[in-house]
Amino acid sequence: MLKKLTTLFDRAFTNVPGADPAIREQGLRxxxxxxxxxxxxxxxxxxxxxxTMIFASLKQFFAIDDDAAxxxxxxxxxxxxxxxxxxxxxxxxxxxxxxxxxxxxVEMLWQVALADRRLDKHxxxxxxxxxxxxxxxxxxxxxxxxxxxxxx
Numbered sequence: 231m232l233k234k235l236t237t238l239f240d241r242a243f244t245n246v247p248g249a250d251p252a253i254r255e256q257g258l259r260x261x262x263x264x265x266x267x268x269x270x271x272x273x274x275x276x277x278x279x280x281x282t283m284i285f286a287s288l289k290q291f292f293a294i295d296d297d298a299a300x301x302x303x304x305x306x307x308x309x310x311x312x313x314x315x316x317x318x319x320x321x322x323x324x325x326x327x328x329x330x331x332x333x334x335x336v337e338m339l340w341q342v343a344l345a346d347r348r349l350d351k352h353x354x355x356x357x358x359x360x361x362x363x364x365x366x367x368x369x370x371x372x373x374x375x376x377x378x379x380x381x382x
Contacts, residue, residue: 263306320363
């Protein structure tokens with residue numbers, strides 16, 4: 231299964247002329263969903279607020295409907311169960327997303343981490359690690375966290 235996922239990502243993120251944009255988009259969606267799920271899992275507690283936030287964030291960010299979001303989340307959960315490291319997902323997002331899109335992903339990560347109105351130390355660590363792998367500056371990471379918390 232891991233080999234299948236790696237093959238999908240390799241095809242999705244190859245910068246060759248004629249690469250299928252639909253496969254590339256699905257790879258971006260899956261990587262983003264998987265990272266959101268990893269943040270939700272970081273505190274080892276299932277939380278409906280976090281699941282709801284993941285679903286809503288993916289719908290908004292990718293402009294997809296409920297059915298597409300449900301399929302994406304289900305697929306990301308299956309893949310997250312077999313993921314060994316985050317770098318294979320973050321590397322490709324770093325290569326494909328603009329700086330503004332990376333900031334939006336970090337904002338979504340914070341929204342998931344804070345959906346239950348408390349920030350677990352494992353969630354905080356996971357968001358920071360992902361942001362670092364996306365090469366998001368620390369000042370932007372903190373700014374996004376404060377924005378999500380409603381602080382100035």
